[in-house]
Amino acid sequence: MKLAVVGGGSTYTPELIDGFARLRDTLPIEELVLVDPAADRLELVGGLARRIFAKQGHPGRIVTTSDLDAGVADADAVLLQLRVGGQAARNQDETWPLECGCIGQETTGAGGLAKAMRTVPVVLDIAERVRRTNPDAWIIDFTNPVGIVTRALLQAGHKAVGLCNVAIGFQRKFARLLDVTPGEVHLDHVGLNHLTWELGVRLGGPDGENVLPRLLAEHGDTIADDLRMPRAITDRLGVVPSYYLRYFYAHDAVVRELGTKPSRAAEVAAMEKELLAMYGDPALDEKPALLAKRGGAFYSEAAVDLASSLLGSGGSAVQVVNTYNKGTLPFLPDDAVIEVQARVDGTGATPLAVPELDPLYAGLIANVTAYEDLALEAALRGGRDRVFKALLAHPLIGQFEYAEALTDKLIAHNREHLAWA
Template sequence: MRLVVVGGGSTYTPELVDGFARLRDALPLDELVLVDPAAERLEVVGGVARRILARQGHPAKVTTTTDLDAAADGADAVLLQLRVGGQAARQQDETWPLECGCVGQETTGAGGLAKALRTVPVVLDIAERVRRAAPDAWIVDFTNPVGIVTRALLDAGHRAVGLCNVAIGLQRKFAALLGAAPAEVHLEHVGLNHLTWELGVRLGGPDGPDVLPALLAEHGEAVADDLRLPRGLLDRLGVVPSYYLRYFYAHDQVVDELRAGPSRAAAVADMERRLLRMYADPALDEKPALLAERGGAFYSEAAVDLVASLLGGRGGAVQVVNARNAGTLPFLPDDAVVEVQAAVDGTGVRPLPARPLDPLYAGLVAHVAAYEELALDAALRGGRERVFRALLAHPLVGQYGYADTLTDRLVAHNREHLAWA
């Protein structure tokens, strides 16, 4: 099995490689190809990847290259984990929206739109090159904003599925609180990427008892603290929102916090510098503890499970993915991309029936889904007016004065990445 990671020079990669080594029985990997335009950084990450595999006795070969076309040749699956513009662009995404009193964040609001505009054309170019070199390969997108990027790939006819680590992270946390094995915890995870709610937590499988009420009653404080939302709000909702819902449910509070403190982008950039120095140490042959602070927890387990199922090793597996709605949420178009439980096997992904969403959540989902459609249109066709329309449609912007100002600032900060600007 030949697996390609585009963005292989990412500091995330050792997390992924560690998962490949530990879960070798699920995913019998023969060759891992790391692709990245940053050759020097790629060699550093490639070196620690080889040492991690060797330490755990995994026989897979690790290849590093800046040549995507050569890398994709004969690939069974391609994982996308790239960041167009790097951490410098992320720093901008988190900063200039605050000047208008809007949240600055890399996957939602105005900053999330900027990332989508930079990312979608690059990902589509990569996908076309993969299709020419390996027409049967699956493309697994971990690149944010996952929902918009996955929709772009599917609309262009690619064999693609989106992956996020929010659901598996919650599954692992709930399992620890319940004293259960993670495999026994089944989430009723419904919504859009970074806009989801756990409507139920079932033990033993999709038809098992719903223990969410008991979980909230016994461990509500711990869950609320992790989400940075009030315990009382969770009790009133009776569900567990993704931590990204804090940008919606406590928007003004978050803006005040972001204005007062150092940005997450600055912290991550510093962390990346430290991680790369660690990776360069020829004695390092395991992922360092610092990597857990980088984000992407359990990404490797989710990726291994998904790729193994797509390539036929785990028929009938149920996993949370980003895929076509296809009637799952009846108030959205069938071609929208939703993040839900799905049956995954070698033929593709099939979303499972979902419990009807309360209007409290369905309204926000419909609102953000409409924004995502406009955002994708702006990413594909460009133009100031399309950017303005997307921003005006976003519930975290919504006012024409803000949308106008943010459009100007988005274009000014991203001109080098926008072919039409």
């Protein structure tokens, strides 16, 4: 089995490598290719990756290359974890929207649209090159904004599934609080990427006992602290919203908070510098503890579970993924991309039935889906008017004056990445 990781020079990659090494019986990789144009980073990450494999006795071969076509040739699956423009572009996404009093964030609001505009054309080019060399390869997208990018891939006819670590993070967290194994915890996880709610937490499977009320009663403070939201929100709603819902439920407070401290991109850039220095140490043969602060917790385990099911080594499994709606949420088009529990096997992902949604959640999902439709159109076809319409449609913006100003700022800060600008 051959896997390729596009964006293999990311400081995330040792997390992925650690999972591949630990779970080699689930996903028996013979060759792993790390693909990245940044040769200096790739050398550091690749060296650590080989040492991790060696320490854990993994027999697989790790190859590094800046040649995309060679790297993905004959791959059974290609994982995408790239960041067009790097942390510098992310830093812009997180700062210029604040000038208009709007959230500065890399996956939602104006910053999220900017990232989609930069990312979708690049990902589609990569996917076409994968299809030319190996039309049977699966594409697993971890590149944000995952929902929009996955829809672009599926719409273009690629064999693709989107992956996010939010759900597996909740699963692991709830399992610790309940003192059970993660495999015993099934989530009623519903929504769009980075716009989800845990409507139930079931023990033993989809039809198991719903212990969410007990979790909220006994561990409400811990859960709320992790979400960085008041406990009153989870108590009143009776569900657990994803961390990203704080940008909607506490927008103005978060804008004020973001204006008083360095951007997350600046924090990550400093962390990456330290991590890369660690990766260059020939004595280091495991992922460093600092990597946990970088983000992406449990990403490797989710990726292994997904790849093993898609490639047949792990059999059919239920996992939270991003895939076509296919009637799961009746108020959305079939070709909308949603994030829910799905049955995954060699044919792809089939969403499981979900509980009927309260209008409080369904309304916001429908609104953001409409924005994502317009965002994808802007990313594919370009043009100032399409950018403006997407921004006007976003519930975190929604005002003519803001949309006008943010359109100009988005184009000005991303001109080098927009072929039409």
